[in-house]
Amino acid sequence: MLVMKFGGTSVESAAAINRAAEIVRTRVSQNPVVIVSAMAKVTDQLLTMGQHAGLGQRDRALELSRSVRERHYTTAGELLGTGIFTQFHTELEAEFDALDELLRGIAAVGELTPRTTDNVLSFGERLSSKIITQAFSARDIHSHLVDARECIITDATHTRAVPLFDETNARLKNRLNPLLHRSHVPVMGGFIASTRDGITTTIGRGGSDFSAAIVGAALDAERIEIWTDVDGMMTTDPGLCSDARRIKVISFEEAAELAYFGAKVLHPATLLPAIQKNIPVYVLNSRNPKCEGTRIISQSPSCRNTFKAIAAKKRITIVDVVAARMLGAHGFLRAIFEAFDRHRCAVDVVSTSEVSVSLTVDSNEAIPKLAADLAKIADVKYEGRKAIVCLVGENLRGTPGIAARVFTALGEINVRMISQGASEINLTFVINEDDVPEAVRRLHAAFFSELDPDVFE
Ligand code: ASP
Ligand code: MG
Numbered sequence: 105m106l107v108m109k110f111g112g113t114s115v116e117s118a119a120a121i122n123r124a125a126e127i128v129r130t131r132v133s134q135n136p137v138v139i140v141s142a143m144a145k146v147t148d149q150l151l152t153m154g155q156h157a158g159l160g161q162r163d164r165a166l167e168l169s170r171s172v173r174e175r176h177y178t179t180a181g182e183l184l185g186t187g188i189f190t191q192f193h194t195e196l197e198a199e200f201d202a203l204d205e206l207l208r209g210i211a212a213v214g215e216l217t218p219r220t221t222d223n224v225l226s227f228g229e230r231l232s233s234k235i236i237t238q239a240f241s242a243r244d245i246h247s248h249l250v251d252a253r254e255c256i257i258t259d260a261t262h263t264r265a266v267p268l269f270d271e272t273n274a275r276l277k278n279r280l281n282p283l284l285h286r287s288h289v290p291v292m293g294g295f296i297a298s299t300r301d302g303i304t305t306t307i308g309r310g311g312s313d314f315s316a317a318i319v320g321a322a323l324d325a326e327r328i329e330i331w332t333d334v335d336g337m338m339t340t341d342p343g344l345c346s347d348a349r350r351i352k353v354i355s356f357e358e359a360a361e362l363a364y365f366g367a368k369v370l371h372p373a374t375l376l377p378a379i380q381k382n383i384p385v386y387v388l389n390s391r392n393p394k395c396e397g398t399r400i401i402s403q404s405p406s407c408r409n410t411f412k413a414i415a416a417k418k419r420i421t422i423v424d425v426v427a428a429r430m431l432g433a434h435g436f437l438r439a440i441f442e443a444f445d446r447h448r449c450a451v452d453v454v455s456t457s458e459v460s461v462s463l464t465v466d467s468n469e470a471i472p473k474l475a476a477d478l479a480k481i482a483d484v485k486y487e488g489r490k491a492i493v494c495l496v497g498e499n500l501r502g503t504p505g506i507a508a509r510v511f512t513a514l515g516e517i518n519v520r521m522i523s524q525g526a527s528e529i530n531l532t533f534v535i536n537e538d539d540v541p542e543a544v545r546r547l548h549a550a551f552f553s554e555l556d557p558d559v560f561e
Contacts, residue, residue, distance in 0.1 A: 105134070105135040105136065105137060105284055105323055105325055105326065106131065106134055106135070106136050106137075106320075106325050106326050106327050106328065106329065107136070107137050107138075107139060107316045107319050107320040107323075107325050107327075107328040107329065108127070108128060108131065108136045108137070108138050108139070108329045108331060109138075109139040109140070109141075109294060109312055109313060109315070109316035109328070109329065109330050109331060110124045110138070110139070110140050110141065110236075110331045110390065111141045111312065111313075111330070111331065111332050111333075112141040112142060112143060112144035112145070112146070112147075113144045113332065113333040113390075114141075114331045114332065114333060114390040115140055115141060115143055115144075115232055115236060116143050116144035116145075117143075117179060118178075118179050118182035118183045120390070121179070121183055121235070121236055121239050122183070122239075123390050123391070123393075124140075124236070124331070124390060125239060125240055125243045125245060126393075127331065127390060127393050128240065128245060128289065129243070129245060130393075132245060132246075132287075132289065134326075135284045135287070136289055137280055137284070137289075137290045137292070137319055137323070137325075138236070138240075138247070138289060138290065138291045138292070139292050139293075139294045139312055139315050139316045139319060140229065140232050140233050140236050140291065140292070140293060140294060140312070141228075141229065141232065141293075141294055141295065141312040142227075142228025142229050142231070142232050142293075142295070143175070143176070143179070143228070143231075143232050146172060146175075146228040146231075146232070147225055147228045147295075147309070149168055149171075149172055150172070150224050150225050150227055150228055151221070151224070151225060152168060153165040153168045153169055153172075153207055153224065154207070154210060154216050154220070154221055154224040154225070155216060156168070156211075157207045157208075157210035157211040157216065158210055158211075158214065158215055158216030159214070160211055160214045161211070162207070162208060162211035162212075165207045165210075165211060166204060166207060166208075169200070169203055169204055169207060173200045176196060176200075176231055176235065177193070177196065179235060180192060180193070180196060180235045180238070180239075183235065183238070183239040183242065184238055184239065184242055185242075188238065188242055192238055195234065196231065196234065196235075199227065199230060199231055199234070203224070203227050206220070206223060206224060207224070210224075217262075218262035218263050219260075219262045219303065221262065221263055222262045222263060222265075222296075222304050222305050222306045223304050225263075225295075225296075225306050226253070226293075226295075226296045226304045226306065228293075228295075229252070229293025229294055229295050229296045229312070230251075230293055230296070232293065233249060233252075233291055233292060233293035234249060236291055237249040237291040240289065240291065245289055246287060246288045246289055247288065247289045247290075247291050248283050248288040248289065248290050248291065249290075249291055249292075250279060250280065250283070250290045250291065250292045251292075251293075252292045252293050252294070252295075252296050252297060252315065253296055253297060253298035253302070253304055254275065254279065254298070255272065255275045255276045255279050255280075255292070256272050256275075256276070256296075256297035256298070256307070256315065256318060257271045257272050257275060257297065257298065257299070257300055258272075258297045258298070258299060258305045258307060259299065259305075260299050260303065260305065261305075262305055262306070263306055263308070264306075264307065264308040265297060265299075265305035265306065265307050265308075266307075267297065267307065267318055268300075269318075269377075271300070272318060272322065273321075273322040276318075276319055276322040276323060277322060277323065280319070280323060281323070284323075292315070292319070293312075293315075294311060294312025294313070294314075294315035294316065295307060295311040295312045295314075295315060297315075308374075310370075310371055310374070311374065313330060313370050313371065313374045313375060314374035314375075314377075316328050316330065316378075317374060317375045317376065317377045317378040317379075317385070318377050320377070320378045320381075320383050320385075321377035321378050321380070321381050321383065324381065324383075325378070325383055326383070327383060327384045327385070327386060328375075328378050328383060328384070328385045328386070329385075329386045329388055330370055330385060330386065330387050330388065331388050331389070331390040332369060332370070332387060332388070332389060332390070333389060333390065333391055334369060334387075334389055335350050335389045335392060335395045335397065336350050336351065336352075336369070336387045336388070336389070336395070336396075336397040336398030337350070337351045337354060337359065337362065337369055337387060337398040337413065338350055338351065338413070339351060339412070339413050339414065339548065339552050339560065340413060340414040340415070340416075340544055340548055340552075341415075341416065341544070344416065344540065344541050344544045344545070345541075345544050345545050345548045347548055347549075347552065348548070349552070349555060349560045349561050350395075350397075350398065350560065350561040351398050351412055351413060351559065351560060351561075352396065352398065352399065352558070352559055352560060352561060353398070353399045353400075353401060353405045353558075353559055354398060354399075354400055354401075354405075354412050354413075355400070355401060355402070355403065355404035355405070355498055356372055356375065356376075356379045356400055356401065356402050357404070357498070357529060358404065358412050358413075358496050358497065358498060358529060359372040359400050360372040360373055361494065361496045361529060361530045362412075362413055362415050362494075362496050365415040365416075365417050365492060365494040365496075365530075365532070369387055369398075370387065372400065375400065379400070379401075379402045380402075382401075382402055384399050384400065384401050385399070385400040385401075386398070386399050386400075387400070404498035405558070405559060406558075407497070407498075407499060407556050407558070407559045408554075408556040408559075409497065409499070409551065409552065409554075409555060409556050409559065409560070410497050410499045410500060410503060410506060410551060411495045411496060411497035411499070411500070411551050411552075412496055412497045412498075412559070413495075413496050413497075414493065414494070414495050414496075414544055414547050414548060414551075415493070415494045415496065416491055416492070416493045416494070416540050416543075416544055417452075417491060417492045417494070418491045418537050418540065419466060419467045419488075419491075419537070420452070420464050420465070420466060420467060420488075420490040420491055420492050420534065420537075421464065421465055421466075421467045421468075421471055421486055421487065421488040421490060422462055422463070422464050422486065422487050422490050422520060422521065422534060423462070423463050423464070423465065423471070423474070423475065423478070423484065423485075423486045424460055424461075424462045424484070424485045424486070424487075425440055425460060425461050425462075425463070425478055425482045425483070425484055426459060426460040426482060426483040426484075426485075427459065427460070427481070427482035427483065436481075437461065439481055440461060440463075440478065440481075440482075443474060443477045443478050443481075444463070444465070444474065446474075446477065447470040447471075447473060447474040447477065448470065449465040449466075449468065449470055449471070449474055450465065450466070451463045451464065451465055452464045452465065452466075452492060453492060453521055453523050453532055453534060454523070455521045455522065455523055462520075462521050464490065464492060464521065464534055467488050467489075471486055471488075489536065489537045489538070490520065490534050490535065490536060490537060491534070491535055491536070491537045491539075491540045492532060492533075492534055493532070493533055493534075493535060493540065493543055493544070493547075494530050494531070494532045495510065495530065495531045495532075495547065495551070496529060496530045497529060498529050500524075500528060500529050500530070500531060501528045501529060506531065507522075507524075507531065509550065509551075510531060510533075510547065510550075512550075513546045513547050513549075513550035513551075514535075514543055514546060514547070515546065517535055517539050517542065517543050517546075518535065518536065518539070519533050519534070519535055520533075520534045520535060520536075521533060521534040522534075
């Protein structure tokens with residue numbers, strides 16, 4: 105069997121759901137389980153509704169709910185034609201009535217708890233999975249709706265609940281295997297789950313990839329397909345460098361480093377249950393299904409190129425803390441990090457010298473306050489409009505002379521901070537934001553002009 109996960113943009117409209125159906129049809133003989141996200145933007149809208157309701161703004165919440173309802177009705181109508189839609193409409197209506205009831209309740213209490221948030225957010229996948237199951241059936245795909253909340257069991261850490269794997273694996277097998285034996289195509293909403301007591305939970309934003317990995321690992325899938333709206337992972341952002349190429353195969357660790365530094369395709373950390381079982385994960389494009397995408401595997405493929413990709417993350421601020429006498433003093437670094445923690449600024453890159461420590465954070469409005477706080481213990485400067493550039497590749501491990509080649513390629517571009525991660529598969533440095541396009545072009549020319557055809561398109 106295999107798992108096919110369709111993200112929000114791959115189910116965003118009737119046209120998108122039609123494309124998804126045709127893709128699933130090509131795999132029916134391989135026993136797919138289909139996992140779907142909410143239609144694009146719906147989870148954000150549900151969150152906004154919940155927040156309005158939590159502030160007592162009942163009418164604003166209900167108004168937004170009405171527009172989401174209309175979008176789902178229109179999509180279902182387009183997919184199903186009047187005959188089936190008339191019957192199915194009642195079912196959708198019941199869901200939306202339940203959502204509105206919930207919003208009214210939240211508004212009456214004037215409080216949105218994490219538990220209620222999960223309940224509100226769950227409607228996105230509950231609705232999309234219902235509509236998609238009907239659409240598949242109407243296209244002669246033997247689909248069967250499975251409520252993920254009956255199979256994926258978590259603790260009660262609402263909004264980022266943690267799966268209880270033993271129970272989840274057993275339930276998934278019990279529920280899905282009989283359907284697969286009868287050649288049915290189970291369709292489940294991603295992202296949603298429940299506690300042992302049947303209270304709805306969610307497993308973190310973007311969690312449908314995680315759902316796909318959980319299901320794939322439980323059922324020992326041959327592979328997991330993550331259907332998105334890009335051709336896969338690229339050597340760099342094609343918007344920055346027109347020579348960017350598709351990466352055909354990449355290791356899990358490399359993909360994880362890239363995700364951290366700005367490649368937005370998916371969060372590989374969520375694929376861990378599958379990777380641990382050696383199940384390959386494919387990132388594929390539902391708008392271009394012929395493209396073979398990117399395969400993510402646990403072991404690094406052998407590759408003649410040093411690096412797999414270059415990622416750049418903009419909107420970075422460098423904070424320099426200078427403390428000539430105190431830097432080595434006991435507890436000083438801790439005091440610095442505690443200040444970052446108090447202001448909820450997550451640190452990406454750190455480098456220290458004898459007298460100073462430089463740290464990078466995503467640019468945000470807390471930085472002036474953070475700096476004022478730090479100024480009590482040291483001299484502080486901060487400078488925005490910086491960018492982190494990160495080169496990733498398993499071959500970095502144990503290849504001498506790479507840093508020299510990287511900095512030679514950069515030429516006169518000014519480098520502010522350098523760090524090589526403990527994972528030994530990334531080389532990271534910080535430059536001015538304005539230098540990013542030129543830096544990426546130079547590095548791409550230096551390291552990707554000749555490509556290993558087994559690894560790159
Ligand atoms: N719909 C959820 C979200 O937007 C989960 C997902 O799409 O993966 O976060
Ligand atoms: Mg996603």
